[in-house]
Amino acid sequence: MDLRLGDYIDDFARRDWQTLDPAAVDDPIRIALVGLGWFTREWALPGIERSAFTEATVVTDIDPDAIESVASGTDLTGVDPEAFCAGEVADEYDAAYVATPNATHLPYVEAAAEQGTAVLCEKPVEASTDRAERLIEACEDAGVPLMVGYRMQTDPVVRRLRDLLDAGFVGDPAHVHATMSQTMLGELTGDPDQWRLDPELSGGCALMDIGIYPLNTTRFVLDDDPVAVSGTTRTEHEAFAGVDEHADFRLEFPDGVAAMCTVSQNAAHASRLEITGTEGRLVLDPAFYEREERELAVERGGVRMDVEVDPVHQLEEEFAYFGHHLLTDTPVHPDGRHALTDSRALEAIYESAETGEVVRLPA
């Protein structure tokens, strides 16, 4: 463990994956945005524009008004989904960003793959493991790169936390706590008809939509995958009838280390990731929301160091990474196979919530 403090601080926000000079990029990766919900409009589109390695060129959505409102007065080409899937404007983009409701990722990714287009697909990659596998295979069969939009993995704060764990800075992990909660109908939208409340479109609510953050971020920072899961779901408020309003779950990692996780779509806003090691602790709080800072606390031997850092634009980082890796012809991570492990784990947690049993996961 040979971390120099000066380097650690000075290089904190560095892009450890970047080999290409952004100023040298004349032809950034042209991106078609598929699905123009609030996250695409407020985060992905600005992220693509901020990144030197990408530019937005095409937009599509099942709602013509959404296309009109995004494309109007810009250079963006608006097309309807049928025209997009038929490849009618395929010469205008190099990659597709798919951010439609979970259960509708598959047809768009299949269409993009058929067009030989790289894909950045939002997480969860699909609404079920079965459909996730078909989606991943479509990209593999077509030989197109598939990245999944885990924005935490390209956030430098999360990468530096991972570096500390990897270097043994807090010893061996003993246990993990993670929580993420929001008042979905209050914070995000007052609309009770939204697709996240429709299990056919979402595949689930609290666990599927936000449980994936504690799950995937823990996997990423521990650099390991769970071997067993258990969990429960709970719904009290009538707006969440048919889906999980609250969920808690336990992930067991290969050496027996447990991550104890809770998520809620109808509780006070919070997000936190806490790793207790044999020799110290790492705490990210706030942790998971794109719209607020992340603060890292490093505790060891009675000393606590709080790291506050100018927040990155998480979607700029994610698209910069994606564009950079396509431009340099480098494999992307997190890829589809990485995401499939989450799909399996989430499905296993829902199964556990039904049966009350621990579910072992394939290695």
Place this chain on the structure above:
Amino acid sequence: MDLRLGDYIDDFARRDWQTLDPAAVDDPIRIALVGLGWFTREWALPGIERSAFTEATVVTDIDPDAIESVASGTDLTGVDPEAFCAGEVADEYDAAYVATPNATHLPYVEAAAEQGTAVLCEKPVEASTDRAERLIEACEDAGVPLMVGYRMQTDPVVRRLRDLLDAGFVGDPAHVHATMSQTMLGELTGDPDQWRLDPELSGGCALMDIGIYPLNTTRFVLDDDPVAVSGTTRTEHEAFAGVDEHADFRLEFPDGVAAMCTVSQNAAHASRLEITGTEGRLVLDPAFYEREERELAVERGGVRMDVEVDPVHQLEEEFAYFGHHLLTDTPVHPDGRHALTDSRALEAIYESAETGEVVRLPA
């Protein structure tokens, strides 16, 4: 919910249970201390002396040197355990504080009960549910008050947190996280021969010794008892062979609210209790150690209020409560039956760790 801010702050550290003027007490409750380990010497004895309602009069221990070192040069009467149990100096105390290894509480409490002496017994009340029941019945049969030493319950910070929950200040609880960890051999003692590592004397290690804090404090602040538990234990370091070095457990409360808990006797020092409600959050961090402050954070509607308060001496508060209630002939809480619920829950968590199954608890 009619909490006035001025009252809340001004009365934060009040003893809401106190009806007797400490200055009016001429004859405090005389206490015999049974078991003179570090906690008795460093915390209980000073606590008794600081409290206006109690005074220490008698000490006993299986180690004659411990008696000598504590009693020498003081007014304390030192007796050997046989003499204590035979009641030879029973006219010198009104109550017995029992702080021997867990599995040896029973004979001392039985002796005290036979003498008609009130008891303050350390937690866990005994090393098994069976012995805990015998201990409690001995006191009930003899008609002597039995209090169990849950020092968190008489800490004003914990009581104020409970007041806020009870008043619905953060809405309905959605989920709870609690953690407590220490490097037992490093922080407390370097002695690998200590009784906490002997399952015959302790009944268990991480779960039994410190798991009881997250368990009992969550029960106390939610004012409810778990209906089901599950958990796992894990031992890596050879010093902990035969006992649980790490443990994690889930408590399910009647309305489905989950408390996700982790404890370790061999991980970086930490203690935290975090309750997320539908409308806000309450966080106690540090939470559980007698030797450090407790800090309460109250979050609601985007505002966070940090409450730092001059720490009480937890053992002074505990003994003051005990002495006060004996002097006023008022029932004590936490009593034996309350503690028995913890014994059953801990035993059920160990059972779950063996079987991998959720264990339902009797109502």
